[in-house]
Amino acid sequence: MNKEILNIANIEKYYGNKGNITKAINNISFNVNEGEFVGVMGASGSGKTTLLNCISTIDKVTSGHIYISENDITKLSKKRIAEFRRKELGFIFQDFNLLDTLTCYENIALALTISRVNHNEINTRVMDVAEKLNITEILRKYPYEISGGQKQRVASARAIITKPSLILADEPTGALDSKSAKMLLDSLENLNNKMNATIMMVTHDAFTASYAKRILFIKDGKIFNELIRGNDSRKEFFSKIIEVVTLLGGDQRDVF
Template sequence: MDKEILKVMNIQKFYGSRGNVTKAINNISFTVVEGEYVAIMGASGSGKTTLLNCISTIDSVTSGNILIGNEDITKFKDKKLAKFRREELGFIFQDFNLLDTLNAYENIALALTICKINAEIIDKRVKEVAMKLNITDVLYKFPYEMSGGQKQRVASARALISNPKLILADEPTGSLDSKSAKMLLESLVNLNEQLNATIMMVTHDAFSASYAKRILFIKDGNLFNELIRGKDSRKEFFNKIIEVVTLLGGDQRDVF
């Protein structure tokens, strides 16, 4: 039986006050099992980023429950939330967010250093993840000395270093040119397939979403549709995504 990593149960998120309430998320439920690569798609304002923010503990739900592993994060207080975010979640940002004053090794190790993990354990983990992502040769280089692809792999290593239950990516290709975007997407596929990383990616872009194994479509705060790639080629999956986007009523120019 597949192990559930994420369980979202009847969550709602409202903004505003009486008489002027916006329902950003309206009673959404779904699960993600270990080793899945799930994309969340929807037009701007659909609620997809709010959903990710609630799962990442950056925002809180109005009602409902979110379980990561077996822990209900909606019950956590601030201090426990910060610890959970640091130790159990990995984040991949569209602009990498590497610190320019630290070399690759230090950027990757930072989360463990903050947690005051033993230096020998940190060294072992950094070198293991660097070997898996083929960045051993850039560990002592600073970001300005690295190519875009190397920075991507360093950022991925940093997301993986604490062995997170879930890796979250919010529009990770948003500020990249097409070549760099493709490299990042292939890097996410490798994390998923070779290291069994569980990934959830928010995107409005059909090309990016076509790299995932399953897609949840959000419309007006509701779960509108779901697509599972199965044995489809990426091109076949892409075409199915475009069909659903058309059903959503979105302009296709929004999703390329």
């Protein structure tokens, strides 16, 4: 049985003061095991981004606990949080967050360089992940010399290079055209299948979500529904996602 990587235990997140309190997260509990690819969907304002921010240590919960690899991150000091984030979490952002003054190779290797990993090991690990993501030929180029889809795959390589417990992807296809988005999603699927990467991805987009193996739907700060892909084809899973999105109601343009 795969070990538990993420355990969300009765977390709540409030904003505002006594006169005007907004419950962004309302008593959510779930867990994610090693090697899972979990999608989180919901309309704007549903709480999904707040949830991701709390898991990523960017924001703090009002109550409840978040365990990542058995570490209760709700109890870590600021110093320990910075160290924990660097070692245990990988991030894939909508806007890539690559450094234009560094080559793609250097962007991917940066976290290892900061941690003073041996040069030969850095090279081996960068070349290995670059091959899996099909970006070997662009490693010596700078981010401004490559396409959006290639940038996002470089960002994915950077996220996985430290062998984190959990990769968090925030609307990873949001800034990409459909062809680049599909290439990135194929890459994420590769990381999940070939490297057993544990991925949690927040998305508005049903096509993007169909690449996940399990989806949590958030509505009004609570888990509204859960879908498990099982043996479904991606097309069959996509159809089921659309059905739940329709049930969620509201403005569908907010969900896709």
